[in-house]
Each structure stands twice: as C-alpha cells, then as structure tokens.
Amino acid sequence: MQRYSFFSLARNALSNHRGWQKAWRSPALKNHYDVLIIGAGGHGLATAYYLAKNHAITNVAVIEKGWLGGGNVARNTVTIRSNYMRDESIPFYVKSVRLYENLTRELNYNLMYSNRSMIDIVQTFPRLRDIKRRMLTMDIYGSSYEQISVDEIRRRIPSLTGGGPESRLPIIAGMVHSNAAVCRHDAVAWGYARSADDRGVEIHQNTEVKSLTRSGDGRISGVETNRGPISANKVAVVVSGHTTTLTQTVDLKLPLKSFNLSAFVSEPVEPIIDVVVNCPDMGVYLSQSDKGELVIGGAPDPGQSFRRDIKQSVYEDAVCAMLELFPSFKTLKMLRQWGGTLDIAHDATPIVSKTDIPGLYVSAGWWGGFKAIPAGGYTLAHLIANNEPHKLIEPFGLHRFNHLDFVLESGTTTAR
Ligand SMILES: Cc1cc2nc3c(=O)[nH]c(=O)nc-3n(C[C@H](O)[C@H](O)[C@H](O)COP(=O)(O)OP(=O)(O)OC[C@H]3O[C@@H](n4cnc5c(N)ncnc54)[C@H](O)[C@@H]3O)c2cc1C
Numbered sequence: 001m002q003r004y005s006f007f008s009l010a011r012n013a014l015s016n017h018r019g020w021q022k023a024w025r026s027p028a029l030k031n032h033y034d035v036l037i038i039g040a041g042g043h044g045l046a047t048a049y050y051l052a053k054n055h056a057i058t059n060v061a062v063i064e065k066g067w068l069g070g071g072n073v074a075r076n077t078v079t080i081r082s083n084y085m086r087d088e089s090i091p092f093y094v095k096s097v098r099l100y101e102n103l104t105r106e107l108n109y110n111l112m113y114s115n116r117s118m119i120d121i122v123q124t125f126p127r128l129r130d131i132k133r134r135m136l137t138m139d140i141y142g143s144s145y146e147q148i149s150v151d152e153i154r155r156r157i158p159s160l161t162g163g164g165p166e167s168r169l170p171i172i173a174g175m176v177h178s179n180a181a182v183c184r185h186d187a188v189a190w191g192y193a194r195s196a197d198d199r200g201v202e203i204h205q206n207t208e209v210k211s212l213t214r215s216g217d218g219r220i221s222g223v224e225t226n227r228g229p230i231s232a233n234k235v236a237v238v239v240s241g242h243t244t245t246l247t248q249t250v251d252l253k254l255p256l257k258s259f260n261l262s263a264f265v266s267e268p269v270e271p272i273i274d275v276v277v278n279c280p281d282m283g284v285y286l287s288q289s290d291k292g293e294l295v296i297g298g299a300p301d302p303g304q305s306f307r308r309d310i311k312q313s314v315y316e317d318a319v320c321a322m323l324e325l326f327p328s329f330k331t332l333k334m335l336r337q338w339g340g341t342l343d344i345a346h347d348a349t350p351i352v353s354k355t356d357i358p359g360l361y362v363s364a365g366w367w368g369g370f371k372a373i374p375a376g377g378y379t380l381a382h383l384i385a386n387n388e389p390h391k392l393i394e395p396f397g398l399h400r401f402n403h404l405d406f407v408l409e410s411g412t413t414t415a416r
Pocket residue numbers: 038039040041042043044063064065066067069070071072073074075076077078079080207208209210238239240241242246261262263297338339340341342366367368369370371372
C-alpha cells in the first residue's frame with residue numbers, strides 16, 4: 001500500500017498528483033468466498049479489515065449495492081462518545097473510542113479525529129438523576145463524565161444564552177464527557193476500505209444482494225445478487241436499516257424496526273462552539289465542523305419508515321429546540337438536510353450475533369453506530385472467525401430476546 005505522508009504529498013504534487021495508486025482495486029467477482037460481508041458501510045468494512053488483520057482470513061468479499069460509504073456511515077453527525085448507561089454497553093464503547101484514537105495512524109489515513117468533549121445540557125431533575133447514575137457506572141469502566149454548574153456551561157458555550165431561570169425549561173446542570181470526539185465520517189469508510197483491500201479483501205460496489213440462500217442441511221450457502229449467485233461458507237449481514245429486508249428472505253425474523261434519523265447543516269460561520277452540545281431534554285444536539293458549518297441533529301422520526309430525507313415536522317421540532325437555547329442562531333441560513341434509515345432493536349442495544357442459521361451472522365440495531373464502528377468490526381470479525389462471541393459483545397447476542405434478558409439502553413443523544 002502506498003503510504004500517505006507529508007513527503008509523498010510533496011512528491012506527488014510535483015507530478016500534479018497523477019502518480020497516486022488507486023485506494024482500492026476493482027477485481028472481478030468470483031463465485032465463491034470464505035466470508036461474504038453484505039454492506040460496505042463502516043461496520044462491514046471494519047469487519048473485513050479486522051478479519052484480515054487479526055485472523056488472517058482474506059478470501060473475503062464486501063458486497064455493496066450502491067457505492068462504498070454511501071449509507072449511514074457518511075450520513076451521520078460524526079459524534080463519538082462512550083457515555084452509555086449499562087454495564088453491558090459501556091466497556092464496548094470505551095474500547096471503540098480507544099480504537100478510534102489510534103485509527104488515523106493504524107490505517108495511515110487522515111480521519112481528522114478531533115477530541116472535542118461533549119456537554120450534556122440538563123433541564124429536568126429525572127434527567128439529572130439518570131445522568132448521575134450513568135456517571136457512576138461510567139467511572140467504573142474508565143470513561144469520564146463530570147458535572148458542571150450552569151455558570152460553567154455558559155462560560156464554555158457563550159452562545160448558549162437561552163434556558164435562563166424564567167424560561168420554560170431552565171438549565172439546571174451540565175455534564176462534560178471529555179472523551180467525546182468528532183471525525184470525518186467518509187474517511188472512516190475509505191480508510192478501512194483501503195487497508196482491507198491491501199490485505200486481500202475484495203470490495204464489490206453496485207452489487208445488490210437480492211436474497212440469502214441456504215443449502216439442503218439448512219446452513220447458509222451464499223447470496224443471490226443482481227450479478228448472479230455467489231457462494232460462501234459464512235455470510236454477515238451488515239446493512240444497517242435494511243437488515244430485516246434481507247433476513248426475511250430466509251424466514252429469519254429479527255426484533256428490529258426501521259426508522260428515519262435526519263440532520264442538517266448551516267452555512268459556515270466563524271468558530272463559535274468548540275464542543276459537542278447535546279440537549280436531551282429538548283431533543284437537539286449540535287457541533288461545529290472544521291469548515292465552520294453547524295451540524296445539527298434531532299430525535300428520530302417516531303413512525304417506522306425507510307425514508308432517507310427529512311420530515312418537515314421533525315426538522316421544525318429540532319430547529320425550535322435549538323432556537324430556545326441558542327436564540328442568536330435565528331439568523332443562520334440552513335444549507336443542506338438529509339436522513340438515513342436506522343434499525344433499532346426493542347431494547348435500543350445493538351445485535352451482533354450468530355443466528356439460528358449456521359454460518360449466518362448479523363450486526364444490526366446501530367442507531368448510534370458511527371462511534372461503534374471500530375469495536376463493532378473488531379468484535380464481529382472475532383465472532384465470524386471463532387464462531388464464538390468476543391466477551392465485549394456477549395450481551396449483544398440474539399439469545400437475549402429468548403429470555404427477556406434485555407440490555408435496556410437510552411445511551412443516545414435524544415430520548416425515544
Ligand atoms: C442523520 C444521522 C445521524 C447520525 N449521527 C450519529 C452520530 O453522531 N454518532 C453515531 O455514533 N452514530 C450516528 N448515526 C448512526 C450511524 O451513522 C449508523 O449507526 C452507522 O453508520 C451504521 O453502520 P454502517 O456504517 O455499517 O451503515 P451503512 O453505512 O448504512 O452501511 C450499510 C450498507 O449496506 C448497504 N446495503 C443495504 N442493503 C444492501 C443489499 N441488499 N445488498 C448490498 N448492500 C446493501 C447500504 O447501501 C450501505 O452502504 C447517525 C445516523 C444518521 C442517519
């Protein structure tokens with residue numbers, strides 16, 4: 001793999017950047033692989049990379065119906081954090097943040113990782129109780145969460161002038177999660193793709209899986225695609241909001257529902273916010289990108305759907321919440337808005353699991369799954385290689401739904 005460095009940039013500048021190798025190949029599609037990964041999003045590509053790197057499994061193809069990184073991996077608001085609620089969840093996210101911290105170096109790809117910290121704005125006492133409980137659990141697993149006063153919030157975020165004592169929901173406290181970060185989302189997909197390709201993994205874009213196939217003994221045998229059948233010893237479904245569409249082709253019902261989550265950005269402005277601001281009681285969060293745009297998100301649309309745009313009422317709710325807390329933003333022009341299809345499990349915890357069909361694995365339920373990409377790929381690769389879960393994902397197995405052994409999480413920015 002051609003290394004990216006200051007010197008290679010300078011050298012290639014002399015030849016008008018015509019000397020760069022392609023970041024990944026476009027090989028011919030074979031009719032058999034040891035492992036097929038469906039979905040070239042963050043989780044699929046990370047899984048392929050760790051399969052090759054940690055388990056020396058390289059006869060692997062990642063099959064993508066659109067273009068690499070065209071799904072939620074490049075549609076999210078790039079917040080990385082580990083402020084979750086349950087003993088089962090926090091160690092997983094702590095691991096993911098740690099992997100992210102070294103990922104630019106490991107992949108030799110500039111992910112523009114920036115440790116910003118996140119401030120939760122607390123406006124109700126039940127939320128404060130919940131969040132303090134979270135602080136104590138997180139402390140056990142080495143993730144930081146620290147309460148700060150209202151004065152300190154206003155010092156750190158000067159543009160937060162709403163939420164005063166006379167307002168509808170006065171701000172009563174803040175919590176700082178200093179491990180939180182942002183990073184360039186599509187670079188995560190490209191970085192993993194390039195390093196996986198370098199280790200022999202094949203990536204096939206414009207290849208849509210129409211159905212999963214089984215052999216006579218019930219095992220998974222491969223997939224039917226728009227380019228014909230492909231057989232495989234093991235298949236992993238890593239398609240985000242479209243998981244159930246594929247698993248129903250082999251009559252596998254999963255406890256997942258698909259929802260639309262959307263976001264929007266403002267025109268670029270001078271630097272005004274250097275942390276991620278999360279307002280869970282109002283249902284809005286925002287940060288400022290390196291280009292100066294405010295990146296703003298709200299709660300998912302509560303109605304199930306596969307839409308990838310933004311519903312006007314959801315947009316209005318998020319804007320109203322933002323203006324209550326940041327009234328000066330009323331003059332900002334909004335530039336772009338978009339959405340993505342997420343699947344959410346009944347307990348709001350991801351599913352990374354074997355299934356009842358031997359050889360078939362699923363990684364799903366990632367409604368805050370950008371932050372989880374490194375640990376999600378790392379642990380799914382372990383599961384595929386060993387057919388046994390890594391201890392970090394033992395609680396995320398499908399078995400939990402057989403025994404009502406839920407991992408009830410609300411560790412997300414906006415409550416559902
Ligand atoms: C608006 C929005 C904001 C978000 N903000 C955050 C955030 O701040 N922090 C955070 O941690 N998470 C966030 N998320 C969630 C995060 O983006 C997702 O959980 C995560 O990206 C999902 O994993 P993925 O990257 O593998 O999915 P994707 O990138 O969606 O990958 C799945 C791929 O599968 C492909 N596919 C689907 N069906 C088929 C098929 N039949 N055949 C072949 N390929 C198929 C798709 O085309 C897609 O490329 C946000 C999501 C959205 C929509």
